[in-house]
Amino acid sequence: MTILNQKHILLGVTGGIAAYKSVELLRLLKKAGADVDVAMTEAALRFVGKTTFEVLSENPVITDLWEDSHGSVAHIDVAARCDAAVIAPATANCIAKLAHGLADDALTTTFLAVTAPVMICPAMNTHMYENIRVQRNLDVLEQDGIHILDPDTGSLACKTTGPGRLPDPRLIVDRMEHMLTPKDFVGKQVLVSAGPTLEPIDPVRYVSNHSSGKMGYAVARAAEMRGASVTLVTGSVSLDPPVGVETICVQTCQDMADTMLSKMAHADIIIQVAAVADFRPDHRETLKIKKTSDQDRMTLTLVQNPDILRTMGERKRPGQFLVGFAAETHDLAANAVKKIKKKNLDMIAANLVGGKDAGFQTDTNKMTLFFKDGSKTDIPLMDKQAVAHVLLDNLLTRLDPRG
Structure with a gap:
């Protein structure tokens, strides 16, 4: 489960054409386990009906300060219990009101009473968004500690092209998770590798493996969520790069070796998941290579690739923390412990591949963390993003405080 699980989230919806995307945002927040209250402006109701949000949120929607709240002040109660709040879309009018402390409707009154972290997602015509007064109001909100999520750039409903599109609801959820995640890796430079390498045979064929890159991407995303500056070196995968992460795409082992070794000098933590x-x-x-009519086999001669992890272990400077991954089919503990010593690792995450719930191509994983001091920690089966956070939790307790 994500950090949004069992959190109280306040979703504000204002009167922009992008209000329809707020329905999907609500669905994703609920899917993440959040309890969501919705506040809407009168203009928002002209784009999306109140009933839609009430059915999906399973909570009453706040639209009127004067509705009967059975003896309580509904909008104050909602503001007091929320763990985070977001306005998506946020119009120029709403942004101006909040920047100047105006509260003349249910939404602005509710949001001015919020003490939890708040995110604003501007969405409007490009020229409106770029107007110096709108930008000044956004600057005021940001200086006040409000998180501003920049709009996407593209073709808008008003026939203009430029910044002003409401970001994908998945990105909004991602940045809300980032907003709520404790920042215990601030100041740390983290270098992560992920995915398979592809070793060409000819222009259309290659030697590779079944790695999907999901575990490495989860580790990179978790580190960024926790405040680290993250560089991800990735082989060929079908995944979107994690938000806020410098992502470098490579193909072969030699490509990955060159990139990882060139980046390692500036890293505090290196996690070789690839x-x-x-x-x-x-x-x-x-x-x-063309197949001939009398050919029933082909011989392929292979040579050994550079051992990236071992080279990094040899070059590791004092204070650097080096983590390896081991995908094994047998003798998990023996092989992992041997690799720690052979490659001068501080930690190795080892798991057995071949099962349907863990290893390559799956969304879940289970593994054992082995440390150079001989200790170990078992991580039970869970979502790979959760596994990544448990891995970082264990890593954090073993970092040299002087590093």
């Missing part, structure tokens, strides 16, 4: 091919073809054909 499933690097141990071998590569000794020769890459420049043209596609």
